[in-house]
Amino acid sequence: MSDNKISENTVAENVTGASIMLEEVTKTYPGQKKSAVGGLTLEIPAGSIVMFVGPSGCGKTTTLKMINRLIEPSSGKIVIDGEDVTGMNGDELRRRIGYVIQAGGLFPHMTVATNIGMVPKMLGWSKEKIAARVDELLELVSLDPELYRDRFPKELSGGQQQRVGVARALAADPPVLLMDEPFGAVDPITRQRLQDELLNIQTEVQKTIVCVTHDFDEAVKLGDWIAIFNEGAQLEQYDSPERILANPASEFVENFIGSGAGLKQLSLSRVNEVELEEALTTTPGKNASEVLSQLQGAGRKYAVVLDSRGRPLRRMDRRQLSRAQIIEGTYDENMPVVGEQATLNDALDTMLVSSSESALVTGRRDVLTGIITVQTVMEAIAAANNSADAEHEAPVGLNSGAINVVDIDSSAAAQGGESA
Numbered sequence: 017m018s019d020n021k022i023s024e025n026t027v028a029e030n031v032t033g034a035s036i037m038l039e040e041v042t043k044t045y046p047g048q049k050k051s052a053v054g055g056l057t058l059e060i061p062a063g064s065i066v067m068f069v070g071p072s073g074c075g076k077t078t079t080l081k082m083i084n085r086l087i088e089p090s091s092g093k094i095v096i097d098g099e100d101v102t103g104m105n106g107d108e109l110r111r112r113i114g115y116v117i118q119a120g121g122l123f124p125h126m127t128v129a130t131n132i133g134m135v136p137k138m139l140g141w142s143k144e145k146i147a148a149r150v151d152e153l154l155e156l157v158s159l160d161p162e163l164y165r166d167r168f169p170k171e172l173s174g175g176q177q178q179r180v181g182v183a184r185a186l187a188a189d190p191p192v193l194l195m196d197e198p199f200g201a202v203d204p205i206t207r208q209r210l211q212d213e214l215l216n217i218q219t220e221v222q223k224t225i226v227c228v229t230h231d232f233d234e235a236v237k238l239g240d241w242i243a244i245f246n247e248g249a250q251l252e253q254y255d256s257p258e259r260i261l262a263n264p265a266s267e268f269v270e271n272f273i274g275s276g277a278g279l280k281q282l283s284l285s286r287v288n289e290v291e292l293e294e295a296l297t298t299t300p301g302k303n304a305s306e307v308l309s310q311l312q313g314a315g316r317k318y319a320v321v322l323d324s325r326g327r328p329l330r331r332m333d334r335r336q337l338s339r340a341q342i343i344e345g346t347y348d349e350n351m352p353v354v355g356e357q358a359t360l361n362d363a364l365d366t367m368l369v370s371s372s373e374s375a376l377v378t379g380r381r382d383v384l385t386g387i388i389t390v391q392t393v394m395e396a397i398a399a400a401n402n403s404a405d406a407e408h409e410a411p412v413g414l415n416s417g418a419i420n421v422v423d424i425d426s427s428a429a430a431q432g433g434e435s436a
């Protein structure tokens with residue numbers, strides 16, 4: 017189905033991420049009777065995105081922070097890339113693991129460049145190497161280095177701060193990225209863009225990403241695998257989004273998915289999986305009547321004005337073209353645009369919000385790649401193959417001492433959808 021699904025058996029060549037294994041990990045906070053995390057065994061395949069979801073207080077953050085030992089486990093083992101890191105120096109470990117929190121967690125008195133360069137500096141990189149890396153990362157998260165490297169966090173929007181937070185976490189090229197509700201503090205449109213951005217970045221860097229969210233739709237959109245936790249980090253289900261939606265393991269999971277599971281299937285298909293229409297493009301300064309006749313010849317509704325880097329500035333329809341002398345180069349912030357990693361659900365939303373029957377699609381670095389229409393989305397829904405992905409076995413996940421203890425060898429098969 018979607019091609020970013022990676023199983024533990026088929027690790028793509030360019031994966032730089034590391035596998036993570038939690039082995040019977042328990043955390044009991046001092047003075048608490050119940051464990052915040054109880055006997056959790058969880059396999060996180062290299063190069064995949066694993067989403068942790070579950071009700072507030074169920075132990076998601078505790079589990080995440082035990083991976084980089086911001087929280088020390090009471091018992092159990094954490095193995096990264098085959099190495100037991102449970103006893104290693106915590107500071108050293110954390111330099112090998114990127115960590116992203118809400119609003120980026122940036123230091124307010126440091127510039128963007130200083131924030132991003134922090135870990136490389138601690139690692140003793142040269143000034144030149146750090147400066148080059150900062151610019152490279154700003155490009156990666158779609159922020160123009162010239163404009164942003166010397167700004168302070170308060171001079172950035174929430175979404176931009178979050179992007180800098182991701183850049184900082186990636187600075188020393190760590191194999192593992194931990195994210196705790198990273199997009200919780202931004203508005204829905206910005207959140208959608210940041211999610212798309214993360215997926216774009218992931219296709220380039222192929223890290224192992226563990227991400228906590230309270231938003232099930234976000235888990236479906238971003239996750240190769242979703243772990244649904246109940247209180248005490250008891251795993252209710254650990255599987256692909258497709259299979260969780262098709263076969264919720266329990267009433268708890270059903271309730272968690274909520275109503276509209278059918279519509280959520282729309283979140284499984286991405287814009288880059290459907291056929292896009294080619295856009296008729298032009299550039300500022302061109303003769304408007306020439307563009308109008310091209311448009312009429314091609315039977316199109318509008319032309320897309322691109323800047324010198326191929327990024328859309330605005331759309332101009334026949335009426336606007338017939339009134340103009342030359343093509344305008346001003347940026348229209350209300351034009352409907354979706355990233356190619358956006359889900360069909362996101363695309364529909366964007367079109368509805370702008371009362372438009374189509375939206376522009378952009379890829380890496382915001383370059384225009386085509387046009388998606390309501391018609392295309394409708395056809396994709398109709399043609400949707402709802403059969404759950406049967407190709408890849410789910411990674412191992414269970415709690416020791418749970419009522420239905422399964423042994424590790426058979427648990428993957430049991431969760432793998434082979435049972436009727």
Ligand SMILES: Nc1ncnc2c1ncn2[C@@H]1O[C@H](COP(=O)(O)OP(=O)(O)O)[C@@H](O)[C@H]1O
Nearest residue numbers: 045046048052071072073074075076077078079
């Ligand atoms: N430092 C702490 N001391 C004592 N109890 C804690 C501490 N941190 C978290 N807890 C408790 O552990 C449980 C799990 O918390 P947490 O991992 O933050 O959950 P989540 O991230 O899923 O909301 C909760 O009951 C919480 O109250």
Ligand SMILES: [Mg+2]
Nearest residue numbers: 076077078228
């Ligand atoms: Mg939390």
